[in-house]
Structure formats: C-alpha cells, structure tokens
Amino acid sequence: MPWGEFKDTAGERRVFQRRTLAVVVILLLLMGVLVARMYQLQIVQHETFSTMSDKNRVQVQSVAPTRGLVYDRNGVLLAENRPVFSVTVVPERVGSLDETLIELQRFLSISDEDLDRFHRRLKERRRPFQEIPLRYDLNEQEIASMAVHRHELPGVEVNAELVRYYPHAEMTAHALGYVGRINRDELQRIDPVDYAGTNYIGKSGIERFYEDLLHGTVGYQHVETNARGRTLRVLEQESSVPGADISLHLDMRLQDRAFSLLEGRRGAVVAIEPETGGVLALASVPGFDANLFVTGIGVEAYRELNESLDKPLFNRALRGQYPPGSTIKPMLGIAGLDTDTVTREFTIWDPGYYQIKSKGRRYRDWKRSGHGWVDLNDAIAESCDIYFYDMAVKMGVDHMHDYLTQFGFGEQTALDISGALPGLVPSRDWKRAFRNEPWYPGDSVNMGIGQGFNLATPLQLATATATMANRGRWAQPRLLKQVIGDAPTTEALPEQQRQDIVLNNPDDWNFIINGMKDVMHGPKGTARAAGKDASYLMAGKTGTAQVFSLAEDEEYEEEEVRERLRDHALFIGFAPIDNPKIAVAVIVENGGSGSGTAAPLARAMFDAWLLEFNAEEAGLIVGAAEGVSP
Structure with a gap:
C-alpha cells in the first residue's frame, strides 16, 4: 500500500494549529500577567515600593548636639570637648561577628574589658543598625591601620566624636563632676528622642545638675547610603542646637x-x-582624674x-x-x-x-x-x-x-x-x-x-x-x-x-x-x-x-x-x-x-x-x- 494512504496531512495540520494556538494563548496570558504585575508594581503600588526603596537607600540619622562648655569666673576653660576616634561595629552589617572581632585584634589593641563591654551593649535593647562602640581613643597608628584595612571589614567604622575633656582634671573633679556613657538605667528615664545620637550624660556635680542646659537639642539628617550602608551624600539636614555655655563662680x-x-x-x-x-x-x-571616667575607666x-x-x-x-x-x-x-x-x-x-x-x-x-x-x-x-x-x-x-x-x-x-x-x-x-x-x-x-x-x-x-x-x-x-x-x-x-x-x-x-x-x-x-x-x-x-x-x-x-x-x-x-x-x-x-x-x-x-x-x-x-x- 502506498505510504500516502496512511498519512493524514490535513489532520496533522489541524493538530499543529490547535497546539500553536494554545501556546500563543498561554504566552499571551503569561505576558498579560507580567504586564498586569508590572502595572501593579509600577503604577498602582508605585508610591509604596518607592518609599520602601528609599528606606533602603535613604536613612535618617540623628546628629548629636555639641555639649556646652564650662568656664570659671575669669573665663578659664574647665570643661571642653575634644575629638576622639573610636571603632564601632554594626552587627546587622557584619557577616560573622566573631571572625570580625578576631580580625580587628590583629591591628588594634582590644582588651578583655573592651570585649566584655561590647558584648554587654550587644545584649542591651537598641535600635536596629545602631553602631556599638568597641574601642575608644585610637592613636595615630591605629587610625592608619584601620584606614588600610577598612575595605576588608564591612560593618566596621572609624568614627570621630567630640568627647568631654577636663583640662584641670584632678582639681575640678569633685566640683564639676563628670560625664560618662549612658547606661541601661539612664536609658529608662531619659527621652530617647532628645538623646538620639548622644552617648554621654552628666553623671555627677555640675555636669549632672545642669544636664538639660549643657546637653543641647538633637538634630537630624537624611543620608543616601550604598548597599554596604556607607553614606554617599547628605540629602537634607536639620542642624542640632549646641548646649549652652556656662560660667561658674569658681576661681x-x-x-x-x-x-x-x-x-x-x-x-x-x-x-x-x-x-x-x-x-x-x-x-x-x-x-582623681575625671577624664578616666568619661569613656569608661578600666577595672x-x-x-x-x-x-x-x-x-x-x-x-x-x-x-x-x-x-x-x-x-x-x-x-x-x-x-x-x-x-x-x-x-x-x-x-x-x-x-x-x-x-x-x-x-x-x-x-x-x-x-x-x-x-x-x-x-x-x-x-x-x-x-x-x-x-x-x-x-x-x-x-x-x-x-x-x-x-x-x-x-x-x-x-x-x-x-x-x-x-x-x-x-x-x-x-x-x-x-x-x-x-x-x-x-x-x-x-x-x-x-x-x-x-x-x-x-x-x-x-x-x-x-x-x-x-x-x-x-x-x-x-x-x-x-x-x-x-x-x-x-x-x-x-x-x-x-x-x-x-x-x-x-x-x-x-x-x-x-x-x-x-x-x-x-x-x-x-x-x-x-x-x-x-x-x-x-x-x-x-x-x-x-x-x-x-x-x-x-x-x-x-x-x-x-x-x-x-x-x-x-x-x-x-x-x-x-x-x-x-x-x-x-x-x-x-x-x-x-x-x-x-x-x-x-x-x-x-x-x-x-x-x-x-x-x-x-x-x-x-x-x-x-x-x-x-x-x-
């Protein structure tokens, strides 16, 4: 029997056409779904996802006010602020915290007290992505080492902050008192908005009595960051108000x-x-030297x-x-x-x-x-x-x-x-x-x-x-x-x-x-x-x-x-x-x-x-x- 008698060409064509039509319909449906989804994301939910994107890209950072200065009756400076460089860690941006700490100890002098204090603060209640200080008052060699190795340590930053300094240390310690790091009990009683970005508070003496006067008013800035959390630019800023300077009867x-x-x-x-x-x-x-208590005195x-x-x-x-x-x-x-x-x-x-x-x-x-x-x-x-x-x-x-x-x-x-x-x-x-x-x-x-x-x-x-x-x-x-x-x-x-x-x-x-x-x-x-x-x-x-x-x-x-x-x-x-x-x-x-x-x-x-x-x-x-x- 000839071969052509067994092949139904017309039937095969119809099957092929139906299948092609089905595939085209399915593709069109999928394309429709994609277009609809894109429309929903780009048009319907544009503001929602734009805001979410900005939250990832744009962050609000608090700007700590400069603490007011203290003078004696003749204008002699008794309490000033000096820049101090410190190493801070943002746990949420660190891959392995333990490995990072070990790596930092290669080129920084980090004592057991520093580590204990860091881990205690890590367990305390804090805001997400808040920096936790690890080492204070870096010397020039340590600052240079951090500059060289900074790219190897995501989530680790070297920050400069103004820290209280008492030029006459021992002679004014009992009269002025001193400031120190805000502890857990103080966190419970202070206004978190007023002290956003502030790490120090008056602990005793004049520093404590006139805390509200010396502290100042916190400011804010909207900053753009990259995927690693590094600040790229400041988009908007509301400046902080420095604390008031005061003079004392003390001579x-x-x-x-x-x-x-x-x-x-x-x-x-x-x-x-x-x-x-x-x-x-x-x-x-x-x-005693009040400066020892400002950033935390050793045991x-x-x-x-x-x-x-x-x-x-x-x-x-x-x-x-x-x-x-x-x-x-x-x-x-x-x-x-x-x-x-x-x-x-x-x-x-x-x-x-x-x-x-x-x-x-x-x-x-x-x-x-x-x-x-x-x-x-x-x-x-x-x-x-x-x-x-x-x-x-x-x-x-x-x-x-x-x-x-x-x-x-x-x-x-x-x-x-x-x-x-x-x-x-x-x-x-x-x-x-x-x-x-x-x-x-x-x-x-x-x-x-x-x-x-x-x-x-x-x-x-x-x-x-x-x-x-x-x-x-x-x-x-x-x-x-x-x-x-x-x-x-x-x-x-x-x-x-x-x-x-x-x-x-x-x-x-x-x-x-x-x-x-x-x-x-x-x-x-x-x-x-x-x-x-x-x-x-x-x-x-x-x-x-x-x-x-x-x-x-x-x-x-x-x-x-x-x-x-x-x-x-x-x-x-x-x-x-x-x-x-x-x-x-x-x-x-x-x-x-x-x-x-x-x-x-x-x-x-x-x-x-x-x-x-x-x-x-x-x-x-x-x-x-x-x-x-x-």
Missing part, C-alpha cells in the same frame, strides 16, 4: 591654691563669696582608686561629715545671747573642768589648768570649753537645735550643688527615734562644743560662716554665675529658699564677730599666730574634732598616736571684717591642731584672694589702660 587660681596648700594631706577647703553665695573654691584632696584603675586608703573618690567637701568641734561656738554664742541664756557681761570661773552635779563626771577643758574668769568674748577668743558646757546645759538642746538649723546645719542648703550630705544636728526626737533613749544633760555638754552626735560638712561650715559674715543675711551657696550668650542670664539657677536670721538685738552679730576677731588678733586668741602681721582684720574660729574617744581623765601624746587616729584640724573664718569678701572653711583630716594646721591654710587663702589676686587684677587694669602687657 581656678584660688582652687589651685587650695590644692597646693593641702598637698600631701587629706582634707577639704571651701571658700564662699558672702555677698553672692558664689563658691570660689571647692577642693577635696586628694582628687584595675578603678580598683586602685576605690581601694586607696586616702579615698580620692570621696568628696570630702560635700560628703565628709565631721564633728564640727569648736567651730560652731560663734553660732551657739548667738543662740545664747538671743535666748537670754547668757549676757555679754556674764562670766564663769573655769578651773579646767565642768561638772553638772558636784560629784558627777568632770568634763575637761582643752587647757588643763583652766582659763580662770571668762566672759563670752573671752570664751570665743580662747575657745573656753567650760563656758560653752555651762551655756549649753542652761540653754538646752531645743534652742541649740533651732539656731544651728537656722545657720544651715543638718540640711542641704546649696542651690545647685548636688550630692551634698546634710550632716546632723541632734534633737530630743532624733535621739528617741534612732537611739531609743531620752536626751541627757551630758548630751547637751558635748553638743555645746560641737562633739557628741553633731556632724557637719565643710560646705555647711563655710555656709554658716558666710551667713555670720553677712550678719544673718542668707545667700545660699551656688556654683553657677551665669549662662553665657548674647544676653547672659542666671535664670537657670533655682530660687533661694532660706530666710534671714533676725535677732532681738542685731548688734549681737558684731559682738560675736568681735570675739572671732580676737581669735585672730587678740593677745590670747587661739589663732593669733595665723593672724599676725595681717594688713586687714579677719574673724575666725579654730576647732578640733576627736577621731576616737578618750577616758574621763585620759590624755594622749600626738606623736605616739597613729597618724590616722589623730584629731581632725578645723577652721572657719572670713575677711575683711567690715566688708567681707571671702568666707572659708578648712578641715585637715588627722591634722591635730586647728590653730597650728588649719588656721594658717585659711590665712593663706585670705591673702591670696584679698592681696595677691586683687593685685594681679589691678595690674591687668593698669596695663590695659596704658596699652602695655602687664
């Missing part, structure tokens, strides 16, 4: 003098300008500071609570006169001891042979304990507590000095609450000479002295002098709350101050050696605070007692008497004698402020007037 010349006078000792000096309440010097010695360095017997981290000026000793006798003298417990003419015989009852305990005077007949002026000038024992028992604890409180004891009275402790002025209620005992006459005896339960800080002693210098007018202690700007202002300072001390006889102020003058210039004054040959009149009061108790008739030889068990030496004073320019409180731990150790330090502070520095300023004025450099 670095006087602060430096206080530190030099206390060198090799442990103690504190606080100097206040009575007219304004401005703190001229606030020295706690020994101090060994912190342990060395914390375990030192001299306690450099302890702010003695604000938190050192010491028995004030005889330094509160002028304040108690005011109380005795104003309550009519004693009169100016009232005298008492001092045989060297005092007894509440004829056969009771003998409370000794510092002068074993006694002072003989003394009145209130003599009692202040010679620091007669017996007179104040008798007056305290007669006046009673209630009056003593009332008047000492009016002078600021037992309270934190500073306007902008954070962290200061209140000390303690005991009362009947206090003893009942904390000792579960009644108040005994013997407690009043001890309170009359600033011993017993009494505690005061150097800042409180200086504050009370300034109030005495002002004849009862209060000017609460403050560090802020003004906010620097086009129109300098002090509005940031809290309002004063203290009431002036009003006496029944205002002339009692001058009477007590005359007794303080005799301390320095009188023939029997306890600090007459410190006041010798002065070209101005000063008022003062020496004091000694026991570190450990003695038996009733026991004495000790200072040289035989371990240095750290010797009495603390105290002194308060102001000058000049008629127009006070400076009030000072000095405590030298284990210094022994207030008259021999603390009073000469205060005299040196007076001389520096009233004579030396005033002469320097006069020279500057003359030089400027004559057009020559002084």
Whole structure:
C-alpha cells in the first residue's frame, strides 16, 4: 500500500494549529500577567515600593548636639570637648561577628574589658543598625591601620566624636563632676528622642545638675547610603542646637591654691563669696582624674582608686561629715545671747573642768589648768570649753537645735550643688527615734562644743560662716554665675529658699564677730599666730574634732598616736571684717591642731584672694589702660 494512504496531512495540520494556538494563548496570558504585575508594581503600588526603596537607600540619622562648655569666673576653660576616634561595629552589617572581632585584634589593641563591654551593649535593647562602640581613643597608628584595612571589614567604622575633656582634671573633679556613657538605667528615664545620637550624660556635680542646659537639642539628617550602608551624600539636614555655655563662680587660681596648700594631706577647703553665695573654691584632696571616667575607666584603675586608703573618690567637701568641734561656738554664742541664756557681761570661773552635779563626771577643758574668769568674748577668743558646757546645759538642746538649723546645719542648703550630705544636728526626737533613749544633760555638754552626735560638712561650715559674715543675711551657696550668650542670664539657677536670721538685738552679730576677731588678733586668741602681721582684720574660729574617744581623765601624746587616729584640724573664718569678701572653711583630716594646721591654710587663702589676686587684677587694669602687657 502506498505510504500516502496512511498519512493524514490535513489532520496533522489541524493538530499543529490547535497546539500553536494554545501556546500563543498561554504566552499571551503569561505576558498579560507580567504586564498586569508590572502595572501593579509600577503604577498602582508605585508610591509604596518607592518609599520602601528609599528606606533602603535613604536613612535618617540623628546628629548629636555639641555639649556646652564650662568656664570659671575669669573665663578659664574647665570643661571642653575634644575629638576622639573610636571603632564601632554594626552587627546587622557584619557577616560573622566573631571572625570580625578576631580580625580587628590583629591591628588594634582590644582588651578583655573592651570585649566584655561590647558584648554587654550587644545584649542591651537598641535600635536596629545602631553602631556599638568597641574601642575608644585610637592613636595615630591605629587610625592608619584601620584606614588600610577598612575595605576588608564591612560593618566596621572609624568614627570621630567630640568627647568631654577636663583640662584641670584632678582639681575640678569633685566640683564639676563628670560625664560618662549612658547606661541601661539612664536609658529608662531619659527621652530617647532628645538623646538620639548622644552617648554621654552628666553623671555627677555640675555636669549632672545642669544636664538639660549643657546637653543641647538633637538634630537630624537624611543620608543616601550604598548597599554596604556607607553614606554617599547628605540629602537634607536639620542642624542640632549646641548646649549652652556656662560660667561658674569658681576661681581656678584660688582652687589651685587650695590644692597646693593641702598637698600631701587629706582634707577639704571651701571658700564662699558672702555677698553672692558664689563658691570660689571647692577642693577635696586628694582628687582623681575625671577624664578616666568619661569613656569608661578600666577595672584595675578603678580598683586602685576605690581601694586607696586616702579615698580620692570621696568628696570630702560635700560628703565628709565631721564633728564640727569648736567651730560652731560663734553660732551657739548667738543662740545664747538671743535666748537670754547668757549676757555679754556674764562670766564663769573655769578651773579646767565642768561638772553638772558636784560629784558627777568632770568634763575637761582643752587647757588643763583652766582659763580662770571668762566672759563670752573671752570664751570665743580662747575657745573656753567650760563656758560653752555651762551655756549649753542652761540653754538646752531645743534652742541649740533651732539656731544651728537656722545657720544651715543638718540640711542641704546649696542651690545647685548636688550630692551634698546634710550632716546632723541632734534633737530630743532624733535621739528617741534612732537611739531609743531620752536626751541627757551630758548630751547637751558635748553638743555645746560641737562633739557628741553633731556632724557637719565643710560646705555647711563655710555656709554658716558666710551667713555670720553677712550678719544673718542668707545667700545660699551656688556654683553657677551665669549662662553665657548674647544676653547672659542666671535664670537657670533655682530660687533661694532660706530666710534671714533676725535677732532681738542685731548688734549681737558684731559682738560675736568681735570675739572671732580676737581669735585672730587678740593677745590670747587661739589663732593669733595665723593672724599676725595681717594688713586687714579677719574673724575666725579654730576647732578640733576627736577621731576616737578618750577616758574621763585620759590624755594622749600626738606623736605616739597613729597618724590616722589623730584629731581632725578645723577652721572657719572670713575677711575683711567690715566688708567681707571671702568666707572659708578648712578641715585637715588627722591634722591635730586647728590653730597650728588649719588656721594658717585659711590665712593663706585670705591673702591670696584679698592681696595677691586683687593685685594681679589691678595690674591687668593698669596695663590695659596704658596699652602695655602687664
């Protein structure tokens, strides 16, 4: 049979056509689906996907504000900002975090502390793609190494940031405080919007008290980035607002003098300008380098500071609570006169001891042979304990507590000095609450000479002295002098709350101050050696605070007692008497004698402020007037 009889050409053509048509229909349908999808993506959802694309390409970055600067009263820079280079890692952009860290250790010095701190921050709550600091303060060689190897390390950046720096480190640490890295607890209480991009916050002192003023306002910028997250260009920017610059009443010349006078000792000096309440010097010695805490102090360095017997981290000026000793006798003298417990003419015989009852305990005077007949002026000038024992028992604890409180004891009275402790002025209620005992006459005896339960800080002693210098007018202690700007202002300072001390006889102020003058210039004054040959009149009061108790008739030889068990030496004073320019409180731990150790330090502070520095300023004025450099 011929081959053609078995081949159905027409049928095959029809099958081929149907199949071709089906394929064409399918292709058209697929093309339609693609076109429809493209239409949906390009037209219908254009804005949605354009926005998503921009989010990948364009990012919003916060711009941290520059922290405000801090100056002393003469324009000396106390706290500035300096550029510091640091290595940061963005975990989301790193392939293998462990390998990256190992690679970085090849050309960077990364300690175990750095790694521990990095891993702790890695576990903390944070924003996506937020950089985590690994190493701070790179040196020039490390910066060069990072520049060479940067392309090998995706997600690793070298950033420059302004970091707080304290030029006078140790001398201003306790007065200014310091800033440090924001920790987890602080993250919970700060506004994340205000602190976006900010890594540091005030931790103590002025830096913490005026944090809102110094911090500034955060800015933002829209930046275009590549696939690796590197910034290509800035598209839009809203500049940050720098923090305000401030000047303090602090005078670095006087602060430096206080530190030099206390060198090799442990103690504190606080100097206040009575007219304004401005703190001229606030020295706690020994101090510490506040710069160590800014980017994070190492474990060994912190342990060395914390375990030192001299306690450099302890702010003695604000938190050192010491028995004030005889330094509160002028304040108690005011109380005795104003309550009519004693009169100016009232005298008492001092045989060297005092007894509440004829056969009771003998409370000794510092002068074993006694002072003989003394009145209130003599009692202040010679620091007669017996007179104040008798007056305290007669006046009673209630009056003593009332008047000492009016002078600021037992309270934190500073306007902008954070962290200061209140000390303690005991009362009947206090003893009942904390000792579960009644108040005994013997407690009043001890309170009359600033011993017993009494505690005061150097800042409180200086504050009370300034109030005495002002004849009862209060000017609460403050560090802020003004906010620097086009129109300098002090509005940031809290309002004063203290009431002036009003006496029944205002002339009692001058009477007590005359007794303080005799301390320095009188023939029997306890600090007459410190006041010798002065070209101005000063008022003062020496004091000694026991570190450990003695038996009733026991004495000790200072040289035989371990240095750290010797009495603390105290002194308060102001000058000049008629127009006070400076009030000072000095405590030298284990210094022994207030008259021999603390009073000469205060005299040196007076001389520096009233004579030396005033002469320097006069020279500057003359030089400027004559057009020559002084």
